[in-house]
Amino acid sequence: MNRRIEILSRETVFKNFFRIIQARLRFEKYDGTMSHEVTRLVFERGDSVAALVHDADADTLTFTEQFRYPTVASGPGWIIEIPAGSVEEDEEPADTMRRELEEEIGCRVESITPIHAFYVSPGGSSERIHLYYAIVTPESYVSEGGGLASEHENIRIVTLPVKDAFAQMWAGQIQDAKTLIALQWLHLRRQANP
Numbered sequence: 001m002n003r004r005i006e007i008l009s010r011e012t013v014f015k016n017f018f019r020i021i022q023a024r025l026r027f028e029k030y031d032g033t034m035s036h037e038v039t040r041l042v043f044e045r046g047d048s049v050a051a052l053v054h055d056a057d058a059d060t061l062t063f064t065e066q067f068r069y070p071t072v073a074s075g076p077g078w079i080i081e082i083p084a085g086s087v088e089e090d091e092e093p094a095d096t097m098r099r100e101l102e103e104e105i106g107c108r109v110e111s112i113t114p115i116h117a118f119y120v121s122p123g124g125s126s127e128r129i130h131l132y133y134a135i136v137t138p139e140s141y142v143s144e145g146g147g148l149a150s151e152h153e154n155i156r157i158v159t160l161p162v163k164d165a166f167a168q169m170w171a172g173q174i175q176d177a178k179t180l181i182a183l184q185w186l187h188l189r190r191q192a193n194p
Contacts, residue, residue: 003027003028004027005025005026005027006025006027006034007023007024007025008023008024008025008026008037009023009024010022010023010024013041018043019043019044020041020042020043020044021042021044022039022040022041022042023039023040024038024039025037025040041124042124042125042126043124043125043126043127044126045125045126045127046086046087046126046127047086047087047093047127047128047129047130048086048087048120048127048128048129049084049087049093049096049097049100049130049131050081050082050084050097050129050132050178050179050182051082051083051084051100051112051131051133051134051182052082052115052131052132052133052134052186053082053083053101053105053107053134053136054133054134054135054136055135055138055159056135057137058161059161059162060160061082061159061160061161061162061165062083062105062107062136062157062158062159063082063157063160063165063179064080064081064105064155064156064158065079065080065081065155065156065157065158066078066079066081066147066153066154066155067154075175076175079175079176080158080174080176081174081176081178082176082178082179082182083100083101083105084100084129085097085100085103093130094112094114094130094132097112097130097132097134098112102142102143103145103148103153104145104146104153104155105141105145105155105157106141106142106143106144106145106146106157107134107136107140107141107142107145108140108141108142109135109136109140111135112132112133112134113132113133113134114130114131114133115131115132115182116131116181117129117130117131118131118181120177120178131181131182131185133182133185133186145157165183169187
């Protein structure tokens with residue numbers, strides 16, 4: 001059901017690599033009346049992509065490990081996650097995913113299967129992640145990967161047997177949401193198709 005939204009003003013209050021938008025608005029409440037004017041801040045990051053990379057013959061998954069400053073205050077700093085990246089303007093998400101797989105883990109794939117698209121934190125961020133599943137073979141790896149020096153990336157490639165990745169997930173050692181969603185998807189898929 002579509003409900004009414006009245007945007008009273010919208011301005012960029014911060015712009016660097018990301019943007020923060022401040023909006024004044026009113027929205028239709030469930031009883032059909034309009035809300036009072038509210039102010040909302042939106043972290044405008046744009047869309048992203050991520051892929052669960054699976055060597056089905058070896059039954060292994062390929063992850064990245066890299067330093068993530070926002071996790072330092074309450075976590076480890078270095079996070080294991082599935083390969084991911086930001087969708088560039090005028091780029092299709094699937095094309096972004098192929099590019100990121102080659103940059104981050106040195107893997108060239110032709111076919112990737114969409115799993116789902118989801119919002120990361122819709123209460124404050126516009127970011128939506130397009131999640132994919134990529135089946136690879138040893139021949140898919142065409143370079144060392146490791147990220148782009150121009151983007152100051154320093155990526156370590158981590159390959160784990162699927163059972164070990166599941167064990168880390170259940171033990172709380174994997175703390176990245178998109179990676180947890182991808183691993184849970186694979187786990188549920190295996191339960192449905194043993």
